[in-house]
Amino acid sequence: MNRSALSLSLAAKPRWWEFALWAFLLSLPLLLPTHALLISEITVIALFAMSLDLILGYSGILSLGHAAFFGMGAYSAALFAKHINPDPLLGLAVATSVTALLGAICSLGILRGSDLTRLMVTLGVALILQELANKLDFITGGADGLQGVVMGPVLGQFEFDLMGQTAAWYTLSTTLAVFLLLRQVVVSPFGFSLQAIRDNALRAQAIGIPVYARLIAAYTLAAALAGMAGGLQAQTTGFASLDVFGFDRSADVLLMLVIGGTGWLWGGIVGAVVFKSLHSIISAWTPQYWTFWLGLFLVLLMLVGRARLIRPWTWGRRA
Amino acid sequence: MLTLLFDGVAYGMLLFILSIGLAVTLGLMNFINLAHGAFAMAGGYTTVLLMQHAGLPFLLCVPLAFVFTALLGAVMEATLYRRMYNKPHLDQVLFSIGLTFMAVAGVDYFVGSTQQLVQLPEFLKGRTELWDGALGMGHYRLAIIAVCVVLTLELQLLLVRTRFGSQLRAAVDNQRVAAGLGIDVNKVFLLTFAVGSGLAGLGGALGAEVLGLDPIFPFKFMIYFLIVVAVGGTSGLTGPLLAALLLGIADVAGEYYIPKLGAFIVYSLMIVILLWRPQGLFSRGGK
Numbered sequence: 001m002n003r004s005a006l007s008l009s010l011a012a013k014p015r016w017w018e019f020a021l022w023a024f025l026l027s028l029p030l031l032l033p034t035h036a037l038l039i040s041e042i043t044v045i046a047l048f049a050m051s052l053d054l055i056l057g058y059s060g061i062l063s064l065g066h067a068a069f070f071g072m073g074a075y076s077a078a079l080f081a082k083h084i085n086p087d088p089l090l091g092l093a094v095a096t097s098v099t100a101l102l103g104a105i106c107s108l109g110i111l112r113g114s115d116l117t118r119l120m121v122t123l124g125v126a127l128i129l130q131e132l133a134n135k136l137d138f139i140t141g142g143a144d145g146l147q148g149v150v151m152g153p154v155l156g157q158f159e160f161d162l163m164g165q166t167a168a169w170y171t172l173s174t175t176l177a178v179f180l181l182l183r184q185v186v187v188s189p190f191g192f193s194l195q196a197i198r199d200n201a202l203r204a205q206a207i208g209i210p211v212y213a214r215l216i217a218a219y220t221l222a223a224a225l226a227g228m229a230g231g232l233q234a235q236t237t238g239f240a241s242l243d244v245f246g247f248d249r250s251a252d253v254l255l256m257l258v259i260g261g262t263g264w265l266w267g268g269i270v271g272a273v274v275f276k277s278l279h280s281i282i283s284a285w286t287p288q289y290w291t292f293w294l295g296l297f298l299v300l301l302m303l304v305g306r307a308r309l310i311r312p313w314t315w316g317r318r319a
Numbered sequence: 320m321l322t323l324l325f326d327g328v329a330y331g332m333l334l335f336i337l338s339i340g341l342a343v344t345l346g347l348m349n350f351i352n353l354a355h356g357a358f359a360m361a362g363g364y365t366t367v368l369l370m371q372h373a374g375l376p377f378l379l380c381v382p383l384a385f386v387f388t389a390l391l392g393a394v395m396e397a398t399l400y401r402r403m404y405n406k407p408h409l410d411q412v413l414f415s416i417g418l419t420f421m422a423v424a425g426v427d428y429f430v431g432s433t434q435q436l437v438q439l440p441e442f443l444k445g446r447t448e449l450w451d452g453a454l455g456m457g458h459y460r461l462a463i464i465a466v467c468v469v470l471t472l473e474l475q476l477l478l479v480r481t482r483f484g485s486q487l488r489a490a491v492d493n494q495r496v497a498a499g500l501g502i503d504v505n506k507v508f509l510l511t512f513a514v515g516s517g518l519a520g521l522g523g524a525l526g527a528e529v530l531g532l533d534p535i536f537p538f539k540f541m542i543y544f545l546i547v548v549a550v551g552g553t554s555g556l557t558g559p560l561l562a563a564l565l566l567g568i569a570d571v572a573g574e575y576y577i578p579k580l581g582a583f584i585v586y587s588l589m590i591v592i593l594l595w596r597p598q599g600l601f602s603r604g605g606k
Contacts, residue, residue, distance in 0.1 A: 116408075117549060119545075120545055120546065121590055123542060124542075124586045124587075127586050135583070262409075288427070292420065295416075295423075298416065299418055301417075302403065302414035303402055
C-alpha cells in the first residue's frame with residue numbers, strides 16, 4: 001500500500017466514539033419511547049443537512065434552494081405510495097431516483113457563474129417547484145397538501161405505529177446507511193477532489209481534475225440524498241404539503257449546517273439537534289416571535305465568526 | 320394591452336428604485352445583502368405610521384421615509400455591515416437573512432401582521448383613459464413613473480458628473496487602487512449604502528399602495544430584487560433599469576394572460592437568462 005492510499009484508509013477509519021454515538025442514537029427510540037416522533041423528525045432534517053453539507057461544505061456551492069429536492073422527494077414518495085405501491089423502501093428508492101434525475105438536470109445551472117448566480121438559480125428552482133405544486137392541484141392537492149397517504153409495513157414486517165417507534169427506527173437506520181456511504185465518499189479520491197475544487201477551482205482544473213463532471217456528480221448525489229430525506233418525511237408523517245419547498249426550509253437547513261459545522265459529516269446531525277432544541281426552547285417561550293431570536297442569533301454568530309462559535313475563549317480577540 | 324404595458328412600466332420603475340441600492344452594494348462591496356427588502360419595508364412602515372399617528376400628509380411622508388431609511392442604513396453600515404465585507408458569501412447571506420428575520424418579527428411585534436393601507440391624497444386617486452379606453456393610466460402610477468424617471472436621471476448625473484460619482488466608480492472598479500489614490504473608500508461605502516437604503520425606503524413608501532405592505536414584505540420581494548440585480552448586472556444603471564422594466568412587464572402581463580402560471584414564467588425566464596449569461600444580461604463581460 002503506498003502512502004496516499006494509506007492516508008486515505010486512515011482517514012476513512014471511524015473513531016471509537018462514533019460507534020458509541022451511533023449505538024446511542026439507534027437506541028434512542030427505546031430510551032425515549034414517548035419522543036419517537038420527534039426523534040424521527042430530527043433524523044430526517046439531519047439527513048437533509050448532511051446532503052447539503054456535501055455541496056456546501058465539501059464542494060463550496062452556495063445554495064438557497066436545497067428544499068427543492070427535499071420537496072421533490074416528499075411529493076414523489078407520497079404520490080408513489082398513494083397511487084402505485086405503498087411499500088416504503090420501494091417508495092424511497094423511487095423518490096431518491098426521481099430527485100437524482102432532477103438534481104442532474106439542475107446541476108447544469110450551477111456550473112457557470114458566481115455565488116450570486118448559483119444562489120439565484122437554486123432559489124429559482126425551489127420557487128418554480130413550489131409554484132408547480134401549488135397550481136397542479138389535481139395531482140398534488142395544491143395548498144391543502146397531499147393527504148391520505150397510507151404506507152405499508154417496512155420490509156413487510158414492521159407496521160408504522162402511532163407512537164412513531166417504527167418511523168424512528170426506519171429513519172435512523174436509513175440515515176446511518178447514508179452516513180456510512182458519505183463517509184466513504186468524502187474520504188475517497190472523489191471526495192478530496194471536491195475539496196480541491198472548493199478551495200480553488202482554477203488550480204483543481206490545472207492539475208487535471210474534471211471540475212464540471214465532479215460538480216455534477218456531487219450535486220446529483222446531494223440532490224438524491226435530500227430527496228431521500230424528503231421521502232422519509234412524507235412516509236413517516238403520511239403527508240406532503242407546500243411548505244416542503246419553502247424558502248424557510250432552505251434557510252433553516254443552511255443555518256443548521258452552519259451551527260453544526262460545514263465540511264464535517266457530523267455537522268448536519270449536531271446542527272439539526274441543536275437547532276431543533278433551540279427552536280423548541282425559544283418557541284415555548286415566545287411562539288410567535290421566535291424568528292426574531294433566531295435572526296439575532298444568526299447575526300451575532302456571523303459577527304463573531306462561524307469558526308469561533310465552538311471556541312468561546314477567542315471571542316474577545318479581533319478577527 | 321397598452322394599459323398592461325403601462326402598469327408593467329410603473330411596476331418595473333418601482334422595482335428599479337427598490338433594487339438599485341442592492342445593485343450598488345453588490346457591485347461596490349461584493350456583498351450579497353438579502354436584508355435589502357427590510358430597508359424597503361422600513362420606508363413603507365415609516366410612511367404608514369407617520370400618516371396614521373402623526374397625521375402628516377402623504378407627500379411629506381415619502382421624503383421622510385427616504386431620510387429615515389438612509390439614516391438607518393448609515394447606522395447599520397457603520398456598526399454591522401462594515402464588519403462583514405471581507406467575510407465569505409455564505410456568512411454574508413446568513414447574516415442578512417438573520418437581519419431580515421429580526422426585521423420581520425420586530426415589525427410583526429410592534430405593528431401587527433395585518434396588511435397596511437395607505438390613504439392616497441385625492442388628486443392621485445383618479446384615472447385617465449386615452450383612445451377610448453385602450454390606455455388607462457392610474458394617476459398614482461403615472462406619478463410613480465414620473466418620480467422614478469426623475470430619480471433615475473438624477474442618479475445618472477450623480478454617477479457621471481459629480482466628484483463623488485467618479486470616486487464611487489473608481490471604488491467599484493478597483494477598491495485597492497482607489498484607496499491608494501487617496502479616496503476615502505470607507506466614506507464612499509457609507510454614503511453609498513445610506514443612499515441605496517434610502518432609495519429602497521422611498522420605493523417601499525411609494526410602493527406600499529401597489530405592492531402591499533405587511534411584515535413578510537422583505538421575503539416576498541427579495542427574489543424580485545435579486546432577479547433585477549442578477550439579470551441586470553451590477554455595472555451601471557442601465558442594466559438593472561432594463562431588467563427591472565422587463566421583469567415588471569413580464570410579471571404584469573403574465574398575471575393577466577396566464578394567471579395559472581403567474582410567477583412561474585418570471586422564475587423560468589430568470590433561470591434561462593442566467594444560464595445563458597451568468598454575469599447578467601448587460602454586463603461588461605467576464606470579471
